[in-house]
Amino acid sequence: MTKVLAIEDDALLRDSIVNVLTLRGLTAIAAENGYVGLKLAQENLPNLVLCDVRMPGLSGYEVLKSLREDPNTATIPLIFLTAENTPEVMAMGADLGANGYLCKPFSTSELMIAIAPFVSDQ
Incomplete structure (x- = not known):
């Protein structure tokens, strides 16, 4: 079964993502910050990570950099969740x-379209 890790510091959005993924038959794992998310990614090796960019502590950029530096997690696809859809933000993520990217706020259908190339159990 496809595992998706959602790293999001907004509890309401995080719970909403988990509910949508679960209803679609995916295994959803949730983390409230980058530190917890990085640990869960290393322990669970999800098929996809959805990660907020701006979080207290460890930012989404730092999560992605850490994932790419670890041979066990280097190839896990990551989609950023962000309210900032500027060219600079997108370029920074692409460089890493x-x-x-999935721009907040997003609908259930937008979420499913964004993750479709990375998940097999829809």
Whole structure:
């Protein structure tokens, strides 16, 4: 079964993502910050990571950099979740190896379209 890790500091959005993924038959794992998310990624090796860019502590950029530096997690696709859809933000993520962006707020259908190339159990 496809595992998706959602790293999001907004509890309401995080719970919403988990509910949507679970209803679609995916295994959803949730983390409230970058530190917890990085640990869960290393322990669970998800098929995809959805990660907020701006979080207290460890930012999404730092999470992605750490994932790419670890041979066990280097190839896990990561889609950034962000309210900042400026060219600078997108360029920074692309330079670090992000696989995509999903701009907040987003609908359930937008979420499913964004993750479709990376998940098999829809």
